[in-house]
Amino acid sequence: MQPKILIIGTGGTIAGMADDAEKPGQYRAAALSVAALLAGVSGLEKAAAGPLDAVQIAQIDSKDMHDGVWHALLEACDAAMRDEGVRAVVITHGTDTLEDTAWFLHCCLGRLPKPVVLTCAMRPANALMPDGPQNLKDAVAAAAACDADGQPLLREVVAVTGGGELHSARWLQKVHPHRLMAFASGEQGPLGWVDGRRLRLRQGCAADTQGAADGYTGSQWLAALPQPAQKAWPWVEIVSSHAGLRAGLVDALLSQGVEGLVLATTGNGTVHEVLLSAAERARQQGVAVWRSSRCSEGVISDAVLPGPADLAADLAVALTPCKCRVSLQLALVQAQAQA
Structure with missing residues (x-):
């Protein structure tokens, strides 16, 4: 059949x-x-x-x-x-x-x-x-x-x-x-x-069928990811850097137990000084902090994200805050599974 x-x-x-x-x-x-x-x-x-x-x-x-x-x-x-x-x-x-x-x-x-x-x-x-x-x-x-x-x-x-x-x-x-x-x-x-x-x-995008089976990782992630009904996935939030920013949002998230923060930065990874200080406090409390950009195109030129190589190596994680949030969440899942 x-x-x-x-x-x-x-x-x-x-x-x-x-x-x-x-x-x-x-x-x-x-x-x-x-x-x-x-x-x-x-x-x-x-x-x-x-x-x-x-x-x-x-x-x-x-x-x-x-x-x-x-x-x-x-x-x-x-x-x-x-x-x-x-x-x-x-x-x-x-x-x-x-x-x-x-x-x-x-x-x-x-x-x-x-x-x-x-x-x-x-x-x-x-x-x-x-x-x-x-x-x-x-x-x-x-x-x-x-x-x-x-x-x-x-x-x-x-x-x-x-x-x-x-x-x-x-x-x-x-x-x-x-x-x-x-x-x-x-x-x-x-x-x-x-x-x-x-x-x-598109020209230059021809399929590469070599090694497809060897690169498949879905079963591994199913073993690492907890059933959401039994255990919540790591809590990661996005905080935007913008004019007139106040630190209260980050402090509130820290008080509630947030596990990861994605900074939606201005331009090429720049962060408001208030958010920069709040992010440092978060890091000192063991909260993972990654950067993305508010820009709709391009990547942060010096983006080197921590975490598993298979997640950090793809520059698309620096493209949009929502994708960066997913990658950080998965990195935290993997870190918890290995702990």
């Missing part, structure tokens, strides 16, 4: 419903099941070039994403990577925290033996011109894409975000609150493009 593409539903705008189809900005996210989404997209199995299966692991607005859903996603992806009956995974997700989830999976799954493709929508499913059906179809086509030898073209976590653009989780950012093309990858640009049936990778 031909292996299937597994589609995992988490909710989001792609599964949303508006009370009035002519007012797509007013809607309820996560109103439809993933099965209902699949039923509404014609030609999906043709795009997959094979069978499809679907599972619902969450049905939430992605602004409310939490560690429990991430753990369930990692479990589902890990099982799929080891299941010979599954050849790829597609995840339907809300746009608000898509880059957070994509980065989390990128960090945990490592080098992929099979594609993991996230997709989303900016309009609800019953809008007059919804974007979700085409995005889902494009995501399935990207997940199904193979080279001349029948090997998957994609070996990293990616996202199909609109207009057929394919973005790497390493650089993906939501850059606009309501336009259909709401995502970008800054200076890096899209990884490729897909039109519902064919994937075209």
Whole structure:
């Protein structure tokens, strides 16, 4: 029997419903099941070039994403990577925290033996011109894409975000609150493009299929990450450096037991003197403090982040505060597991 593409539903705008189809900005996210989404997209199995299966692991607005859903996603992806009956995974997700989830999976799954493709929508499913059906179809086509030898073209976590653009989780950012093309990858640009049936990778982004199985780390992270229902993941918060800053926020977080701080710095890693003093107090109390930048493009030029080499070595952790927060949280999990 031909292996299937597994589609995992988490909710989001792609599964949303508006009370009035002519007012797509007013809607309820996560109103439809993933099965209902699949039923509404014609030609999906043709795009997959094979069978499809679907599972619902969450049905939430992605602004409310939490560690429990991430753990369930990692479990589902890990099982799929080891299941010979599954050849790829597609995840339907809300746009608000898509880059957070994509980065989390990128960090945990490592080098992929099979594609993991996230997709989303900016309009609800019953809008007059919804974007979700085409995005889902494009995501399935990207997940199904193979080279001349029948090997998957994609070996990293990616996202199909609109207009057929394919973005790497390493650089993906939501850059606009309501336009259909709401995502970008800054200076890096899209990884490729897909039109519902064919994937075209940007020149220089050809798939490297060597050592994919050896680089897979999902099972290791599942062993390290605690079940959120039994034990909370490390508490990491983002504090922005800005004009007129006061130290009270950091002091309040320290008094409540925060375990890690990400400083969303100004420019090339600069920090307000008040926040710099507060961060030093945090370090003296054993709280991990990492830096990111408020800038939407580029990286802090001297960014050398502490923690596991596989997390610190990727400069994308210095791109956005939300990705830096995920990386620090994982570094703290790993440190606790090794203690």
